[in-house]
Amino acid sequence: MKPFVAEHIANINPYPPGKPIEELEREYGISGSIKLASNENPLGPSPKAVEAILGATSKLHRYPDGSGFYLRKKLAQKYDLPFDSILLGNGSNEIIELVIRAFMSPGDEVMMPSPSFLLYRLVVQWMGGRPVPVPLKADLGIDLEKMARAVSDKTRVIFLTNPNNPTGKVIAKADFEAFLAALPEQVTVVLDEAYIEFSTSADTPRGFDYLGGRGPAVIALRTFSKAYGLAGLRIGFGAMDPEIAGFLNRVRQPFNTGSLAQIAALAALDDEDFFDRTRRITWSGLQFLYREVEKMGLEYVPTEANFFLIDVACESKAVYEAMLRRGVIIRSMASYGLERHIRVSVGLPEENARFIGTLKEVLGQIAAGRQGKPLSSGAPQ
Numbered sequence: 001m002k003p004f005v006a007e008h009i010a011n012i013n014p015y016p017p018g019k020p021i022e023e024l025e026r027e028y029g030i031s032g033s034i035k036l037a038s039n040e041n042p043l044g045p046s047p048k049a050v051e052a053i054l055g056a057t058s059k060l061h062r063y064p065d066g067s068g069f070y071l072r073k074k075l076a077q078k079y080d081l082p083f084d085s086i087l088l089g090n091g092s093n094e095i096i097e098l099v100i101r102a103f104m105s106p107g108d109e110v111m112m113p114s115p116s117f118l119l120y121r122l123v124v125q126w127m128g129g130r131p132v133p134v135p136l137k138a139d140l141g142i143d144l145e146k147m148a149r150a151v152s153d154k155t156r157v158i159f160l161t162n163p164n165n166p167t168g169k170v171i172a173k174a175d176f177e178a179f180l181a182a183l184p185e186q187v188t189v190v191l192d193e194a195y196i197e198f199s200t201s202a203d204t205p206r207g208f209d210y211l212g213g214r215g216p217a218v219i220a221l222r223t224f225s226k227a228y229g230l231a232g233l234r235i236g237f238g239a240m241d242p243e244i245a246g247f248l249n250r251v252r253q254p255f256n257t258g259s260l261a262q263i264a265a266l267a268a269l270d271d272e273d274f275f276d277r278t279r280r281i282t283w284s285g286l287q288f289l290y291r292e293v294e295k296m297g298l299e300y301v302p303t304e305a306n307f308f309l310i311d312v313a314c315e316s317k318a319v320y321e322a323m324l325r326r327g328v329i330i331r332s333m334a335s336y337g338l339e340r341h342i343r344v345s346v347g348l349p350e351e352n353a354r355f356i357g358t359l360k361e362v363l364g365q366i367a368a369g370r371q372g373k374p375l376s377s378g379a380p381q
């Protein structure tokens with residue numbers, strides 16, 4: 001067999017899929033491990049969403065509503081936006097893909113901060129474009145001035161992650177507005193707000209305030225995967241000028257979001273108690289984690305999201321591996337170019353406490369030079 005594959009596809013480094021937790025536990029002979037690696041909701045899914053799903057299973061023989069009518073209507077009402085400005089996606093990830101498919105041609109450039117969410121770069125590569133990663137500033141903030149200078153007549157899309165993943169940092173409103181004003185009109189700006197519900201900053205842009213204004217088009221991406229606890233269902237949405245939504249609709253699969261995902265998202269929007277508890281447990285968890293990390297004498301990056309970076313002052317890969325062996329799954333940021341940083345998601349209080357206890361143990365052992373042989377294989381992403 002000698003299948004033809006385009007060079008730009010053959011050259012891609014695939015997104016590394018993680019192993020299921022159960023498989024990992026079997027492999028390492030551990031049990032009761034905790035996953036603080038993917039910025040998921042530690043409270044589980046919204047109970048109202050679960051109830052709605054259970055009530056909807058008898059309709060599973062029907063195709064979903066391809067227009068996502070009720071969910072879009074509710075979102076439009078909630079955020080005071082035109083109905084036609086809302087587009088649903090199979091996770092906000094899918095909307096990232098639709099944007100690139102609609103607005104980028106092979107050979108065009110797409111810019112993103114580096115490090116930020118890995119998917120932007122991958123999607124651009126899938127479709128034969130040229131990713132232009134722009135390094136963060138020394139303080140790990142997004143370098144909007146450098147990004148504005150890097151715009152060329154081939155730039156079609158710019159991704160801004162706010163708060164950024166993996167840093168948890170937000171962009172200041174005035175900086176964002178100056179950035180927009182400096183851009184040519186052919187550029188579409190995607191403000192990825194996957195974690196915006198966790199931000200307490202009054203001085204950071206909310207994408208919904210910038211749709212359809214003068215200057216470059218702005219698309220705001222939101223997800224039900226984090227604050228609403230529905231990552232496994234794959235549902236997110238974008239808000240944008242209706243004309244832009246019309247273009248994305250042309251490259252969207254007719255039934256891109258499932259019926260259970262739509263129903264669960266609708267119910268989750270009504271679950272204010274769950275949403276409030278999610279934010280409260282995240283903010284109180286962060287206060288605990290900051291305090292404990294400070295006591296250990298480590299530096300960290302204050303966050304506006306539900307995860308944060310810790311400088312472990314040694315090789316973060318070794319810390320990740322030793323923590324994994326003790327059943328605490330976090331992320332090493334080495335593959336993002338941050339060799340000494342780990343990223344940890346805020347968990348339940350007992351999970352946060354276990355993380356701190358394990359980190360102390362592991363760093364103590366590393367300092368004492370008693371570290372065993374490093375493990376090699378991957379953890380869930």
Ligand SMILES: Cc1ncc(COP(=O)(O)O)c(C=O)c1O
Pocket residue numbers: 038039090091092093094117161164165192194222223224225231234235236
């Ligand atoms: C910055 C960012 N955007 C988007 C996503 C994915 O969201 P979804 O689950 O809605 O596809 C993530 C998930 O980790 C993320 O970190």
